[in-house]
Amino acid sequence: MRLVASELLESREILPGQWLQSFHAPSLANGSRAGQFVHVRTGDYSGLVLRRPFSINTADAATGVITIHYRTIGRGTEWFTRLRPGDSIDMLGPLGRPFEVDPRSRHLLLIAGGLGMAGIRYLADEAIRDGRQVTLLFGAASARDVYPSSLLPDEVEYVIATDDGSVGHRGFVTELVPEYEAWADQAFACGPSGMLGALARLAVGRRERMGVARLGRKRGGGREPAAGSPAARRKAFLQVSMEQNMGCAVGACLGCVVMATSGTPQRVCREGPVFASDEINWEAGW
Ligand SMILES: Cc1cc2nc3c(=O)[nH]c(=O)nc-3n(C[C@H](O)[C@H](O)[C@H](O)COP(=O)(O)OP(=O)(O)OC[C@H]3O[C@@H](n4cnc5c(N)ncnc54)[C@H](O)[C@@H]3O)c2cc1C
Ligand code: FES
Secondary structure, eight states: OEEEEEEEEEEEEEETTEEEEEEEOHHHHHHOOTTOEEEEEEEOTTSOEEEEEEEOOEEETTTTEEEEEEEOOSHHHHHHHTOOTTOEEEEEEEESBOOOOOTTOOEEEEEEEGGGHHHHHHHHHHHHHTTOEEEEEEEESSGGGOOOGGGSOTTSEEEEEETTOSSSEESOGGGGGGGGTTTOSEEEEESOHHHHHHHHHHHHHHHHHHTOOOTTTTSGGGOOOOTTSHHHHHHSSEEEEOOOOOSSSSSSSOTTEEEBTTSOEEETTTTOBEEEGGGBOTTSOO
């Protein structure tokens, strides 16, 4: 984890109220992995100076550039939109635990709901770079909210669902998943917690529906890896990236806790934001 002064290179509104910003931050671009986030110092018009968490949307070690993709929702994100190229802000990161791809997985299913695209986008780059096939299912309210395909690598199969049917499948993105569950070796999701909970329930039923051999069965003599470990995430069919309001983002304030099935509270900023879907108690209502 480093505190990095990052220079804004480019800022553009890619969808109504959604911005893509690139920053020159070589040490973050080099040291980060998909699923991690940065805690960015923002000012706001009340004079408050606070940090806000944002997923690392993309990172390019060769150019030293990282991007964040955010929606303007309040004072901090509004303040961001006023930044101009050449302005410098400080970022703490990379923070949190990344997605874990099993080395044997060839087919990755990525599922994003709305702004969840920002949490999953980087994984598409990593997977393509490593020679895997990627299908990305994206859900939005309407055509005007659909993430532009031009911002994705050409190799990604991009499938869209909209609530109103204005483009792609009419209905929830979760309804597309059963079509891909036999193809996918692993799935990764980011989006609203209702969507993640629905996907977690689908993942539980998948093994029974498909009769699928679990990855990792032949390794370790059937021993289960420790809950919360990278090995446990790698072995899970579905990993989810969670969002919670955050205070410190370094594990000290307990402001970001969700409940695990084990009964142990998990800090999204330290034990997450990526979890195996079966680690989370989706009924706990944190
Ligand atoms: C690990 C992590 C990664 C994130 N990545 C992204 C990202 O890539 N892009 C993005 O747009 N947002 C992301 N968020 C959410 C983002 O941090 C908040 O939207 C942002 O902090 C809001 O700041 P603000 O000052 O504009 O809004 P505030 O004035 O602080 O809040 C405005 C409204 O937004 C709500 N809100 C604030 N934080 C969150 C949150 N974390 N989740 C849901 N609602 C919230 C508040 O309750 C309030 O209603 C992420 C959050 C986490 C925890
Ligand atoms: S935000 Fe403080 S413990 Fe996670």
